[in-house]
Amino acid sequence: MDSRKDGKSSQPRVLSRRTLLRGMAVTAGVLAAGAAVGVSPMGIAEAGKCPGTTPKTAVAYQDHPNGGEHCATCAFFIAPGCCKVVAGPVVASGYCKAFSPKMA
Numbered sequence: 001m002d003s004r005k006d007g008k009s010s011q012p013r014v015l016s017r018r019t020l021l022r023g024m025a026v027t028a029g030v031l032a033a034g035a036a037v038g039v040s041p042m043g044i045a046e047a048g049k050c051p052g053t054t055p056k057t058a059v060a061y062q063d064h065p066n067g068g069e070h071c072a073t074c075a076f077f078i079a080p081g082c083c084k085v086v087a088g089p090v091v092a093s094g095y096c097k098a099f100s101p102k103m104a
């Protein structure tokens with residue numbers, strides 16, 4: 001029996017099929033609502049949802065290529081405008097010192 005003073009269970013939370021299906025329905029609804037109001041994947045990037053955390057200044061990010069090297073050909077690039085390394089939105093034609101070419 002759980003007898004925590006805060007009233008919360010110390011039992012590990014197990015997702016039921018009903019909870020999982022409800023979560024999927026909510027996710028689908030949010031995506032549909034985003035599509036209905038015209039929120040693009042780039043809008044998500046602009047909203048700060050990109051996974052990268054390294055400040056642009058730390059890797060000398062620039063919004064133009066370095067010769068033939070640019071974000072669109074980097075292994076860390078997430079189209080259309082995110083990076084797995086650098087924080088915030090990036091552009092496909094950008095470049096930084098963390099550039100790593102995509103494997104062919």
Ligand code: SF4
Pocket residue numbers: 061070071072074075076077078082083084085086090094095096097098099100
């Ligand atoms: S060049 Fe830099 S900013 Fe662009 S995708 Fe690669 S690591 Fe990210």
